[in-house]
Amino acid sequence: MxxxxxxxxxxxxxxxxxxxxxxxxxxxxxxxxxxxxxxxxxxxxxxxxxxxxxxxxxxxxxxxxxxxxxxxxxxxxxxxxxxxxxxxxxxxxxxxxxxxxxxxxxxxxxxxxxxxxxxxxxxxxxxxxxxxxxxxxxxxxxxxxxxxRPTTPAPVAIEDVEPLAPVRPLQPQDQAAVVALAARASRLTRERLDELAALAAWVSGDMGRSGPEVTRRVLGVAQWLLGRR
Amino acid sequence: MHVEALAIRLRPRSNGEAADLGVRLCQAAAPSVFGCYLAVALPLFVVCLACFELAQWLPTVAIWLAKPWLDRTILFVLARAAFGQKTTPWDVFRARRQVWWSQLLRTWTQRRLSPWRSLTGPVYQLEGLRGSRLRKRVRQVRAGKASAGLLVTGAFNLAEAAIVAAILSLFVWLTPEGMQPTIPILLDPSNHGIVQFVVALAYAVAVAFVEPFYVAAGFGVYLNRRVELEAWDIEQELRRAMP
Amino acid sequence: MTPLQFEARYQADWEELQRLLHRLQRHERVPEPVSAERLASLYRRACEQLALARARAYPTHIIERLNQLTSDAHQVIYQQRELGLGRLRRLIGRDFPCVVRAHSAYVWLATAVFAVPMVTLGLLVYLNPDLILSIVDPRTAAAFEAMYSDTAKSIGRLDNAERDWAMFGFYIRHNIGIGFQCFASGLFAGVGTLFFLAFNGAYIGGIAGYLTERGLSSTFYSFVVTHGAFELTAIVLTGAAGLRLGHALVAPGPRTRREALILAAREAIVIVYGAVGLFLIAAAIEAFWSSARWIPLPLKYGVAACCWIGVLGYLWRQGRHAR
Incomplete structure (x- = not known):
């Protein structure tokens, strides 16, 4: 890389x-x-x-x-x-x-x-x-x-949605990808966010589906991964 | 577009770092980039320099005018290099309709005058949009990055100028003491022709060396813009994570 | 441990470390001094936590924060503990003279190519002053004569204003320019270097012969002899470095030309560093010492002799037994 x-x-x-x-x-x-x-x-x-x-x-x-x-x-x-x-x-x-x-x-x-x-x-x-x-x-x-010069990272505001446990255990780098998506969510257009969440839908057991509802569930998994239960 | 196949580590960067990444890409793909670019540029420069017979100022202006058109070859190679592909001049020739002959009028007019052409170049050449959608997309990519595009253009124009100055002064440095041309000799009208020709030659060398890095720096800022707009870095990670 | 728990548990540590660093970076005068032990322990802990966070692929903002904290602390803790003079001392004390000796064949060749035309043309011009016009035009010859005439207030320049500093800058540029010519033109298979060495030798010799013939020898030699120890040596050394480059291009041996050139440049550049140092010393002496008229001639010659012995002895012996 x-x-x-x-x-x-x-x-x-x-x-x-x-x-x-x-x-x-x-x-x-x-x-x-x-x-x-x-x-x-x-x-x-x-x-x-x-x-x-x-x-x-x-x-x-x-x-x-x-x-x-x-x-x-x-x-x-x-x-x-x-x-x-x-x-x-x-x-x-x-x-x-x-x-x-x-x-x-x-x-x-x-x-x-x-x-x-x-x-x-x-x-x-x-x-x-x-x-x-x-x-x-x-x-x-x-x-x-x-x-x-390294800059101080801006504190991330992650949208509060209901936490949801992933349907299967995730590798550390997969966890990181899902959390990164949640951290970036507020800066993306709605459509683009849905598109990206569809790629990660398998973590919430929604593989192959997309839409605002799936997005919400994926973001919920991110909350769970961060430690909100 | 298969984002997961990108051979570049994407993350949100500052504009300066994004331009550096572009330069780094150009370094990594240097054999492909310079091989293809010089295969096109050198014959063109020879033709331009031959125009010296028509008018002494013509070679410099002709090379300057041709830059956006040459950029297209470089960008074609860089875009492939971003996916880890090598390119030969033959590949460029096979894609000539898309690389050399499309958007011909725009390349020689509006693109030449655009002060951020290396930033918007990828939109015109790589995204395959037309008409109003293209214009809208260009505005979207440029928004907030126009100054970055401008600075990239400014910096690399200065690099070109520095290299022209360096080459010209090499002539003076490598002339033995006591035989160096003085200002009055350089300004003498009878020497005007040779001075102009040497300047045109130095300019050709500078463009041959700097232009790929300039296009690459703009390409880097463009990629960074797509990371901002579309979270390409996250898409890259998510696609890799897919079971 | 989830990222949130991780953050919550160590948040206090990070903030304390941040505060300590902030105070140290600002050089704030505080009632109680910052405890070095506390800082070191917080730093070590932050390092461990960073390794942990990386291994567990925690969210970017946590890793970035720790990365920044540790690199800041790293900077503060190791702030200028050493002057870094070691490298400079090694260069002066060992590397430069050793590399010069390792290239002695090139140095001798460069010396010959430089000195033979110098002596030859010096003698020729001394015997037949008109020959000077084959090197310089009449105006320049006259200017040189005026510079070293007994009436000039300071030697070696035309205007006698107190411009030592300006001349210093000029000499630096001029000297380093000659060095650059000798070194870089080695890339033309060494021919350029040979040409410049011979040309500069002939030029200097010609001027010397001319001025000697004109009876200005005492002003001229007292002017050039001191900084000559550094300047002439440095010209020969840059020439030797250029010859090294040229040789690598002409006869790369078992390597490719490119590899041979890179290797040669890496070694030769050490000579160039040293030569730049010599040129700087030469420029300083030329501007402030050589041109001064008030210094008695015996003193000037005495110092010059010391300089010559010093420079040659340095290149000959220095660093010979260093390991």
Whole structure:
């Protein structure tokens, strides 16, 4: 089964799911950061224009620091992401899902110089499109991964119908499928819900039948599986 | 449509992740996708580049115009790849009536101008609807996803631009110090032709590389939309669970 | 246990863990410190519960919640316990010099291809200064002369404004550009690398010969000799890496060309990392040290000698006995 997820194992033996972020989201995060940096330099330039040569020197140092230290500083903060990445729900972690280390952050950001080559981040674009984990060269060298930040799942509201015991014992994954149907029920059209419930009708002994009544019984089985009796 | 035969793990995803899944699909099916796509695209690009004799700007514009039509070949292969099927150029040729010659007028006009064409492409090409039902369906799929489709188009246009810039600057990088073309030389009218041709060539290479990923990213968002609208992921599970 | 019972039984644990994590992530100052033991035990329990929930295929929202809790806790608990400097230290302390030595044949070849044209053209131009015009146009030659003339305020550049930082950026780009040419053009069966090594050698040698003939040797050599230790070495090393790529393409041996190239790139890229480091050091020295006029010449030459010995000795000995 094709998926973008990579799993990393924790020392506790638990597989943590990481969802590597691909080209689209990362490009927009980069653009956003670039706008922020240009904005800062521009504001500062207006302020230092009266200071003459010394101000110009300061401006160059600032531009240099923003180019190389801005991402490092933000990636080592508690968000683990630059403001652009944060806005797009991204985060930088190590390959094993741990927070990014300072050295890794330095390496991946220094090697942006290699990713930039031959121009306009050409190497990074090609690398991100060709690699399964969407890494750019800097990520490969630093063993880091840009991932979609996991979001808190919305609490599911499951329609209250009368619980009904399944007509035969169900395998765990079959139970999960029936419960998932119930959890999604409120977001589907009536007709589509009936169609899907007809596929699961065998759990309530209605195999081969369909309609609102069957749907209600299937949802009842879901309630029973969740533990309402 | 046999949802249970899909070789992709479906679940509700964010738009960004959905586009990533599309790219991942394209990577997994790369031999099929690029084999079929380049078999069609390369001859076409050669013809386009040959138009250089007619007008210097023509190759670039011709390649740009042909993109939606080329997308159809890519999408045909991707849709089969989603079910784990391999595709050869011969398969595409046998399906040519459906892939190449249907909706021809629409492909070269309205589809070319659509800013979210990789999102709505699957509706036009794969769902087999016509007339008002097709229009209604397109609106339904697009609702709430138009911005995602727009962002996919924007991102991959930027990718194309980046690769064009990269290829052009490769010419400069790989010229020895002291012989590199300077801006005045590039702007010199007598060199205009060669510059335009090199740009067209770089554009052709960028389109040859990026377009399948663009179509795939839009296809990923489309699949995600169907998960939202029709709970395909749940259908997938339920059909597997059926005794 | 049904999902609802499962949720009800452990809900309190999860909420407590969530609260602890929240406080730790916000760096909130709280009256009582968060107990590390309590956190660890809650985390371990959440891990067990996640494994259980997965095995029993509980509803997605429970699994997702536990997945998020454990991965957050994981992040907090292992927060920056190590600086991750180990990898960097390993690269500098062992991998880079060892890989360079493992490619010594390429390094020697690259050195020869670089140095022979450099010396040859240097001598030729010294003996016959007009030959410089076969490498650069008259304007550039004049510009070089002006840069190293005794009247220039800072050496090696035309405008004498205090732009060390700007020049630093310029040197980085320029240096890494040369390194990129030498490395990447190895993909043209190594011919590109050979060409760029020879060309850059000839270019540098030609300029040196020309300026020596013009009597500007003291300014010129005092300028280039320090950062040259890093820059010239790095050019040769990127060239060696490029030759490795080219060799893999021309003679892949028992592997397919593709496999051989991937293997070669994986090894050669370590050299490139190191070379990028050398280029950065070179750019910094070039911008802030080499161009400074106030430093007395003996000091400059002394430091330069140390740099050369340091760089070569590092590549020669470092990491030799490391296991």
């Amino acid at each position: 094709l998926d973008t997820v990579v799993s990393a194992e924790t020392p506790e033996g638990i597989a943590v799911e990481l969802r590597p972020a691909g080209f689209g989201a990362r490009y927009f995060a980069y653009l956003l950061d670039q706008f922020i940096r240009i904005g800062i330099v521009y504001t500062f330039a207006l302020a230092t224009i009266i200071m003459g040569g010394f101000g110009f020197g300061l401006l160059l140092i600032l531009a240099f620091a923003l180019e190389w230290l801005y991402p490092v500083a933000f990636e080592l903060s508690r968000w683990g992401a630059t403001p652009g990445k944060r806005a797009l729900g991204l985060k930088v972690v190590m390959d094993n899902g741990l927070p990014i280390t300072p050295a890794a952050s330095f390496i991946r950001n220094l090697l942006r110089a290699a990713d930039f080559l031959p121009a306009a981040y050409g190497a990074a674009v090609v690398s991100m499109l060709l690699r399964r984990d969407f890494k750019r060269l800097g990520d490969i060298a630093a063993n880091t991964l840009v991932v979609h």
